[in-house]
Amino acid sequence: MSSQPQLSFAPMYVRHVPLIGxxxxxxxxxxxxxxxxxxxxxxGYIARLVMLDDEIIGYGVMQIGADEAHILNLCIDRxxxxxxxxxxxxxxxxxxxxxxxxxxxxxxxxxxxxxxxNLYQQFGFNEIGLRKGYYDSANGREDxxxxxxxxxxxxxxxxxx
Ligand SMILES: CC(C)(COP(=O)(O)OP(=O)(O)OC[C@H]1O[C@@H](n2cnc3c(N)ncnc32)[C@H](O)[C@@H]1OP(=O)(O)O)[C@@H](O)C(=O)NCCC(=O)NCCS
Numbered sequence: 001m002s003s004q005p006q007l008s009f010a011p012m013y014v015r016h017v018p019l020i021g022x023x024x025x026x027x028x029x030x031x032x033x034x035x036x037x038x039x040x041x042x043x044g045y046i047a048r049l050v051m052l053d054d055e056i057i058g059y060g061v062m063q064i065g066a067d068e069a070h071i072l073n074l075c076i077d078r079x080x081x082x083x084x085x086x087x088x089x090x091x092x093x094x095x096x097x098x099x100x101x102x103x104x105x106x107x108x109x110x111x112x113x114x115x116x117x118n119l120y121q122q123f124g125f126n127e128i129g130l131r132k133g134y135y136d137s138a139n140g141r142e143d144x145x146x147x148x149x150x151x152x153x154x155x156x157x158x159x160x161x
Contacts, residue, residue, distance in 0.1 A: 007050070008051045009049065009050060009051065009092050011048065012041055012048060012061075014042070016056070017041070020049075020059055021037060023056075023059070024073075024075065027077065028075070032073060040061050045064075045072070046063070047062075048061075050085060050088075050089050052080070058080065059073070059075055060073065060074045060092070062097065067101060067104070069106070071106070071107040074090065074107075074116075087123065091123075094123075094149065094151070104150050106146065107120065107147050109144065111143065117145065121147075125147040125149045128146050130143050130144065130145060
């Protein structure tokens with residue numbers, strides 16, 4: 001009898017970077033270099049692998065400083081897309097941010113990436129601004145939408161302080 005594959009999360013270590021770098025180049029037109037992933041891991045950023053049984057199917061990288069979290073990268077590999085895994089990964093990162101007492105989670109996204117914009121909007125992220133010419137693009141530079149999700153209500157904030 002075959003059982004359902006199990007989804008889980010694992011820490012990303014430097015030894016995972018070559019595989020993650022290959023996945024990154026498969027999924028982004030302007031990928032991070034392996035060196036950026038290594039730097040994030042070495043700097044102690046939250047770097048998570050999405051595992052389906054023993055297979056790595058995606059990853060997320062997030063930085064937390066003071067009471068703010070910043071999602072820097074989030075990817076589900078092509079064969080595994082459109083099955084709800086990005087939503088589960090986003091939920092995991094937001095939970096970890098909340099557990100570490102972050103009050104707000106920020107991220108940047110290309111307006112030309114409707115899959116990601118939809119995902120974040122659906123998850124409760126709101127557009128809070130634009131960063132002009134933030135990304136490389138085929139036509140020069142592309143702006144970034146800055147999105148944010150509050151993790152505490154004003155009442156929670158009041159109780160905490
Ligand atoms: C964007 C990305 C992470 C979505 O991953 P995914 O596992 O396919 O997403 P999910 O199946 O969890 O979908 C969740 C929501 O995302 C949005 N979405 C995902 N794929 C979409 C598509 N092809 N078209 C439109 N919306 C899409 C939808 O809102 C979807 O909810 P719905 O299924 O109820 O409509 C994935 O396409 C990816 O890794 N792309 C390459 C890297 C990237 O662009 N990362 C984001 C950088 S900011």
